Amino acid sequence: MSKTAPFGTWISPITAESVTKGANGIAEVVIDNATSEVYHVESRPSEGGRSVLVRTATQQDITGPKWNVRTMVQEYGGAPAIVHNGIAYFSHLGDNRVYRISVSQPDKDPQPVTPEGKPYRYACMEIVPEHPHLLIAVLEDHTVDEPAHIQTTIVVINTTDSSITNLQAGADFYALPKVSPKGTRLAWAQWSHPDMPWEGSQIYVADLDVTDEGRLTLSNSRHVAGQKEKISAAYPSWATDDKLIFTSDESGFINPWKYEDGKASPLFSKPMAEDFGHCYWKLSFFPYAILDTLGEVGLFSAVKDGRDVLYAVDLMGGVQPELVINPYVTVEAVQPIPSVDRQFIFIGQTTNEEEAIVQGKLVAPSKIDFVDLKSPSQVLIGGSPLPASFISEPRPLALTLPNDGVLHVVYYSPHNPEYSGSNIPDEKPPCVVNIHGGPTGLAAQGLSWGKQYFTSRGWGWLDVNFRGSSGYGRDYIERMQGKWGVVDVEDTTLAPKILSTKPYDLIDPKRAVVRGGSAGGYSVLSAISHGPDPKFFAAATSLYGISDLCKLAEFTHKFESRYVDHLLGGTIEDIREVYEKRSPINHANKIVVPLLILQGEDDKVVPKGQAEAIYKSIKDRDGVVEYKLYAGEGHGWRQESNMRDAMERELGFYEQILGLKK
Structure with a gap:
């Protein structure tokens, strides 16, 4: 029989200890773009708040107790790690250097691939196709550690000799450098003071060239979208070598756009009064996945009544999106599974279940099959879930x-x-x-x-x-x-x-x-x-x-x-x-x-x-x-x-x- 008591005095089994004990969180999801294996970065309050790279399927730690997989680029961080063909690269919070480790040999100490003793921070690393020893990344230089003098650039990390080469500079901030599938073009987002990225960021594209000495250079840089203090363009990703997908709030709401044949255009036949993406507070935020190698279908998260929803989007353009049946009210870090059409990963949460790594497959225009791969924490009362x-x-x-x-x-x-x-x-x-x-x-x-x-x-x-x-x-x-x-x-x-x-x-x-x-x-x-x-x-x-x-x-x-x-x-x-x-x-x-x-x-x-x-x-x-x-x-x-x-x-x-x- 239920009881009555003054509001605010009820006795609850939900204690601060039960909520915080082992309250691990999913900070990032990382997919090996060569093998399609899923990894995640797990935050662990019980281990001093450090973050660990974990192989999701086996729950095996890739980085040991000495390591903290985290970056402080822009202070809020995000995007500290990637995995390519069984090799993980990650930023270590202890010294802000980038390290390399084989995921098949997690007991071995990671090896540094960036210079020692430099006041640099790294994030948003990207492998260059045909040149996997080269990483394109965002670098934040704290040589003069005052806000007005901190420099942010896009650089190339040569992991064989730990050298750094500047690739793009001039703006106050850079994010999300994305290499086209064949490695011939680079897209990125940038913005400058006084804008925040949701106020007036821009997308640029340039040709990515390799010199005879094996160095990367950019040429033929062109502005794709976005206008200082007026229009925010964000979240670039290549659908094909010739088609770039991104978002723009030119209509007053963040909607998907494409850039093809030198022209930017909205994907929808008419703007939708919903935001297809969140404000870019963390470098790991990403609201969509391109679901096929032909670049024809995408899955986007959008915000409706303060909740995240999912839409299937025709990337050819000209039609309205299809709302997908979806139990998750928060959807973060959406990523495609490279080797399988119409499959993807994201961090999702419902109103009554723990945060989880979710794998989905678009099986029909408005239907997805979901599987929870990992939920790292659970509130337990007397050893049982609440x-x-x-x-x-x-x-x-x-x-x-x-x-x-x-x-x-x-x-x-x-x-x-x-x-x-x-x-x-x-x-x-x-x-x-x-x-x-x-x-x-x-x-x-x-x-x-x-x-x-x-x-x-x-x-x-x-x-x-x-x-x-x-x-x-x-x-x-x-x-x-x-x-x-x-x-x-x-x-x-x-x-x-x-x-x-x-x-x-x-x-x-x-x-x-x-x-x-x-x-x-x-x-x-x-x-x-x-x-x-x-x-x-x-x-x-x-x-x-x-x-x-x-x-x-x-x-x-x-x-x-x-x-x-x-x-x-x-x-x-x-x-x-x-x-x-x-x-x-x-x-x-x-x-x-x-x-x-x-x-x-x-x-x-x-x-x-x-x-x-x-x-x-x-x-x-x-x-x-x-x-x-x-x-x-x-x-x-x-x-x-x-x-x-x-x-x-x-x-x-x-x-x-x-x-x-x-």
Whole structure:
């Protein structure tokens, strides 16, 4: 028989220990383009947060305990490894060099293939056909380790003599160099300050030549698509030697395009109001796979109602795509299996199952057969998997704003099969209001045990995809231009207020707490300091959140060092007063909401000084504030013990403030 108890006090088997113990994640999927064997990069919090290259079919580690398969190019990294014909190449975080190892001899130490003692970082490696000892890669040069002086180029790594040769330079950023099947052409994406890649990136193509001395050179470079500050072109991939596929948001939404016979054109007969790809935050992001050697069929992920969906796309162009039946709501790193037509791999997740490596085959225009190859972690209670009956399902909502605009949110109701509700008449549940990072990000709807940790205890959970979030078209993103710290802060407060009134009546507005990480932490700190209703929330948590926009502009890493130009409406030199006005540190004296601050000691994106300044300001006037600094952590938690502590500390803070724990 089910029980009743006040919301927020339910007893749950989902503990922080069960969620974080062995909570390995799938960071990357890597396919050997010669043998079609599948590998993946697995993040392991229980091993100090290191990442390991693993042979997926046998679960055999290819890299041993000394190695960390990870790159810090653009700080957020991605694409640190490739495998070709049984030889793996990977970036090792310890010294940022690229190493080589035979996957058939994982017990042997990897050998370096890039120069020693150079302050270089590498990512997006690509084998050159007919010349497998040559790797084309993105190189980030930190010789002068200041954002304005860090150089990014496309280079050739000669793995026989560990030499580096520049291939393409001049832009501030490069990504995804892609060699055509016969090795005669190279495509790549590039962009420059002040653009982020989703604001004004370009695609280029050039002829790839081999000199008599065996060196690679580029010639006949031409611009394919994209326009600075106006059109984003991204995700290039060769369908054939003569046809390049990519995406462009020229229509206002990210849609597939092709470049053939010197001309770029959209693949669809008319634009679709869906984004066929996510904003390019990590170098490993990729939204589609070309499924046949003739380059006629592709499989694309797109965002619909905040969820990833799949479409079969005719790469010849001129027709609309076919929606494919698909249980996964997050789809990442889509890749073809080279030797088999219409088969592919991606990292997928449903609303009620763990993240998995998924193999699929397009068996009909709207049907795929799926097989889960690998799910690296599972929440266990007493040695058994937690029943799906404990999972609260996401409910996407489009809320009407007072000015007739639309605000996208996702709500998770309190849910625990052992409880039928509250024993307090007409009680509404407390609610965690979660603000995603970016700020040009999106709250995914795949299963998150961190959210279920709260909902199974009788809490509501609300993800706010505020105006400025991605996944709803360029216009929705650009509603934040010049208004960061304004529209996101308004939406942070408006969303729970709307859900606490008719026709929803879902939550108790007096027991709404707010949390967010990085840029989400900035929105949290802004909401409780200089927002339109700074006393609305009962408590708040800032996870490595930004408190000082002036210091952010001065000290943040290269990738985001000019991001705030568009977000705030100008450079700090031109509009310093805006930076100062919207910095929570300058309004800390107004913070009366109890605040928990969680921060990584080694964070290079938002250094700990930002957290400590806001903490000191509140502490000096005897405000309610707690601060926890995690040693060895950067921008987010990678170590199991810290992940567990952060979960328990946050819940305990809310329970104490709301009086839920006696």
